[in-house]
Amino acid sequence: xxxxxxxxxxxxxxxxxxxxxxxxxxxxxxxxxxxxxxxxxxxxxxxxxxxxxxxxxxxxxxxxxxxxxxxxxxxxxxxxxxxxxxxxxxxxxxxxxxxxxxxxxxxxxxxxxxxxxxxxxxxxxxxxxxxxxxxxxxxxxxxxxxxxxxxxxxxxxxxxxxxxxxxxxxxxxxxxxxxxxxxxxxxxxxxxxxxxxxxxxxxxxxxxxxxxxxxxxxxxxxxxxxxxxxxxxxxxxxxxxxxxxxxxxxxxxxxxxxxxxxxxxxxxxxxxxxxxxxxxxxxxxxxxxxxxxxxxxxxxxxxxxxxxxxxxxxxxxxxxxxxxxxxxxxxxxxxxxxxxxxxxxxxxxxxxxxxxxxxxxxxxxxxxxxxxxxxxxxxxxxxxxxxxxxxxxxxxxxxxxxxxxxxxxxxxxxxxxxxxxxxxxxxxxxxxxxxxxxxxxxxxxxxxxxxxxxxxxxxxxxxxxxxxxxxx
Amino acid sequence: xxxxxxxxxxxxxxxxxxxxxxxxxxxxxxxxxxxxxxxxxxxxxxxxxxxxxxxxxxxxxxxxxxxxxxxxxxxxxxxxxxxxxxxxxxxxxxxxxxxxxxxxxxxxxxxxxxxxxxxxxxxxxxxxxxxxxxxxxxxxxxxxxxxxxxxxxxxxxxxxxxxxxxxxxxxxxxxxxxxxxxxxxxxxxxxxxxxxxxxxxxxxxxxxxxxxxxxxxxxxxxxxxxxxxxxxxxxxxxxxxxxxxxxxxxxxxxxxxxxxxxxxxxxxxxxxxxxxxxxxxxxxxxxxxxxxxxxxxxxxxxxxxxxxxxxxxxxxxxxxxxxxxxxxxxxxxxxxxxxxxxxxxxxxxxxxxxxxxxxxxxxxxxxxxxxxxxxxxxxxxxxxxxxxxxxxxxxxxxxxxxxxxxxxxxxxxxxxxxxxxxxxxxxxxxxxxxxxxxxxxxxxxxxxxxxxxxxxxxxxxxxxxxxxxxxx
Ligand SMILES: [Zn+2]
Ligand SMILES: [Zn+2]
Numbered sequence: 001x002x003x004x005x006x007x008x009x010x011x012x013x014x015x016x017x018x019x020x021x022x023x024x025x026x027x028x029x030x031x032x033x034x035x036x037x038x039x040x041x042x043x044x045x046x047x048x049x050x051x052x053x054x055x056x057x058x059x060x061x062x063x064x065x066x067x068x069x070x071x072x073x074x075x076x077x078x079x080x081x082x083x084x085x086x087x088x089x090x091x092x093x094x095x096x097x098x099x100x101x102x103x104x105x106x107x108x109x110x111x112x113x114x115x116x117x118x119x120x121x122x123x124x125x126x127x128x129x130x131x132x133x134x135x136x137x138x139x140x141x142x143x144x145x146x147x148x149x150x151x152x153x154x155x156x157x158x159x160x161x162x163x164x165x166x167x168x169x170x171x172x173x174x175x176x177x178x179x180x181x182x183x184x185x186x187x188x189x190x191x192x193x194x195x196x197x198x199x200x201x202x203x204x205x206x207x208x209x210x211x212x213x214x215x216x217x218x219x220x221x222x223x224x225x226x227x228x229x230x231x232x233x234x235x236x237x238x239x240x241x242x243x244x245x246x247x248x249x250x251x252x253x254x255x256x257x258x259x260x261x262x263x264x265x266x267x268x269x270x271x272x273x274x275x276x277x278x279x280x281x282x283x284x285x286x287x288x289x290x291x292x293x294x295x296x297x298x299x300x301x302x303x304x305x306x307x308x309x310x311x312x313x314x315x316x317x318x319x320x321x322x323x324x325x326x327x328x329x330x331x332x333x334x335x336x337x338x339x340x341x342x343x344x345x346x347x348x349x350x351x352x353x354x355x356x357x358x359x360x361x362x363x364x365x366x367x368x369x370x371x372x373x374x375x376x377x378x379x380x381x382x383x384x385x386x387x388x389x390x391x392x393x394x395x396x397x398x399x400x401x402x403x404x405x406x407x408x409x410x411x412x413x414x415x416x417x418x419x420x421x422x423x424x425x426x427x428x429x430x431x432x433x434x435x436x437x438x439x440x441x442x443x444x445x446x447x448x449x450x451x452x453x454x455x456x457x458x459x460x461x462x463x464x465x466x467x468x469x470x471x472x
Numbered sequence: 473x474x475x476x477x478x479x480x481x482x483x484x485x486x487x488x489x490x491x492x493x494x495x496x497x498x499x500x501x502x503x504x505x506x507x508x509x510x511x512x513x514x515x516x517x518x519x520x521x522x523x524x525x526x527x528x529x530x531x532x533x534x535x536x537x538x539x540x541x542x543x544x545x546x547x548x549x550x551x552x553x554x555x556x557x558x559x560x561x562x563x564x565x566x567x568x569x570x571x572x573x574x575x576x577x578x579x580x581x582x583x584x585x586x587x588x589x590x591x592x593x594x595x596x597x598x599x600x601x602x603x604x605x606x607x608x609x610x611x612x613x614x615x616x617x618x619x620x621x622x623x624x625x626x627x628x629x630x631x632x633x634x635x636x637x638x639x640x641x642x643x644x645x646x647x648x649x650x651x652x653x654x655x656x657x658x659x660x661x662x663x664x665x666x667x668x669x670x671x672x673x674x675x676x677x678x679x680x681x682x683x684x685x686x687x688x689x690x691x692x693x694x695x696x697x698x699x700x701x702x703x704x705x706x707x708x709x710x711x712x713x714x715x716x717x718x719x720x721x722x723x724x725x726x727x728x729x730x731x732x733x734x735x736x737x738x739x740x741x742x743x744x745x746x747x748x749x750x751x752x753x754x755x756x757x758x759x760x761x762x763x764x765x766x767x768x769x770x771x772x773x774x775x776x777x778x779x780x781x782x783x784x785x786x787x788x789x790x791x792x793x794x795x796x797x798x799x800x801x802x803x804x805x806x807x808x809x810x811x812x813x814x815x816x817x818x819x820x821x822x823x824x825x826x827x828x829x830x831x832x833x834x835x836x837x838x839x840x841x842x843x844x845x846x847x848x849x850x851x852x853x854x855x856x857x858x859x860x861x862x863x864x865x866x867x868x869x870x871x872x873x874x875x876x877x878x879x880x881x882x883x884x885x886x887x888x889x890x891x892x893x894x895x896x897x898x899x900x901x902x903x904x905x906x907x908x909x910x911x912x913x914x915x916x917x918x919x920x921x922x923x924x925x926x927x928x929x930x931x932x933x934x935x936x937x938x939x940x941x942x943x944x
Contacts, residue, residue, distance in 0.1 A: 068716055212903065236913055432684060
């Protein structure tokens, strides 16, 4: 493979000479889109070199193998856990050993919640042990549990209409799954809304596109002034069954026991590594994923995949001897699942430099076969991103969608920085999301190769263009 | 809907007159295939009447609703359990109340195995609580469990090659899923093969086409002269993870605890109901599914669906005022999951009458959108079945495949009786098979309507044809 690598480096040198002319031109006037288009077209060979290395060359399956080793070794990595901190230390070492630059940890205080022992047993109309997962930040029940009759509703509206029936009961939400961002409101707000009408606890139908009796956990939020009640997710199957039972007039009684507990904030870190820019080192293209996960499964998909293709992007660029004009910065966020805690800290610390952020990227929707890139930014910036994505024609992944986003990059996007995220099969993603099923079994090395190629080409080319992405 | 029903009955009377002629002809010579084809073509209107009632008329969703009520009420129905016997009593009453004929129970002694409490914890290389389900008929472990190092193999061949390594270990099978009948050998024979080479226990990768960290149980078989060792299934995810760990040279240690126990045989019943034949009441077309299930989920798919479309077939025929020439017999088998125990007893009791069985049918591969009928029998019989299936053109389900089968009807098929089974999406079926996910959530009322229509048309027409299906 060495031969091919030398060849690629040769191509890159030629390209540098080419863009040298453009730089000169740029110094005197803002360039037309046609000029930018021509500039991007010159990256065709670099894009091919990245694709060859990632998809067909010696780097193929590397992100998958690296990820498997980490998540098999440390398992799930919930905020506040020892395994998360172990993963951060391992990654710190990995990134150094990989020869990346400016590898360091940025301290963050993060929430520490543990579910403890938990169980839910239907006592009436028949004995049935239910699969549950307490929701992040939920309080526990008394040790003897909460035993109460169930009120099943399919929406917050129905809960309002039937508010008088809710007092002293366990509210079960059997909301249909429409899409994640809508349906997740039941997980996030379900306990508060149930508590407002006097419920003792709430059980939420898992927010999932598909189920094999799998509970899907996630964060929930209490509200000041509203009593805190214990809350957990149940399976789609049990929510639907209780809905049927209730519609037949059956009385349903559940005993819920949750040992969940919130502990004092813990010490953690965002993990950072760079390929420092050759010309505008203070300017940044940020690529990222989060290293924390829920406490079930392996956090291989959410968001091991995103974190590891982000690392892979820098590895590929380094391996090819490439150095973009501005700095390519990898951030592996901590405590994303608790609401972007690590990312918020990073934003506070670095926002003074916001004018130097060309693009913020996060992959946190899976690293299956990519459908393309989601992008948020001005129409001018979008046109440039579309040109960059056309470089991925050799692997037929060129589409640019709306609504680039990610919990960890939204702080920057809302402040006007262009943002991009990787899009793939969301039905598949939300089949495993936050469940025991988020393991290496759902990951595919070939798909990760393609995702890494997209990630590397986009981040490298945008970091190397003569100009930052325009904000208007 | 009454109007439509009257209309249908009118059609049927006309058909009876038509087939009156055919009967006369038949008395003097065996009919040509062309004559049989014409006879079957006359059932076009009856088939439409059945389809209309089942799919568009007042019977639509009935088999789904009936099934939901039963399985929500009694839950899973393992061999030897009180819930199975409760389900049998309910069904006995249901069939009587439905106005079917000769409703009765035929006693059978069936196995009684209970899993008790069970757990598996990986102790090395990291602590990991694993989802397991003990396999039916397995013995338990001592109360303190079995703690041993793991040997991971991907095939019986690999186990043979590495036999010296297996002694004193827990053998983990990580066999790939090819198809059910092949792969299930690991579940059925895994413990015996592991015991032969001195293993203390065996854990089998669940035999499943798809997994969200879901264990899929099922029967396993000990062999005389081979020590009995405890055996359970684990998830695809954990089997794959242990395979990766082993390939990296990690030492894996598991503590397995199983409270499984075999109890004395229990009393149970096959449940029988009929529409008695008008002309050849001693001749039989048998339609069937099994009422027992595994002890997880609801047994809604395996085999609630098959049992309830079989009941529905008789209901539809009765509701339309149809009475075939030979007897249409519904059998709801008991203890299929233990190896067709109820069906074997039935065969012993009824095989003297084998020459009078025109066709045995079982639906035990799901009642999703049917792809068609699987059929085993002579080519002459197959040609007739193909003609009958062409009557289902209005719902576009006309295909006849090879290899009609079913644990409960195989006794008859092997003895030469033509057999038919319902084929649908087996990938979906084996995603939920024998798991906590076998619930009403995977069932679709519209798909059950279509399955019931196929089942009713095939069973009625073949029961009403002038001649039995030829065996050669
Ligand atoms: Zn995530
Ligand atoms: Zn079955």
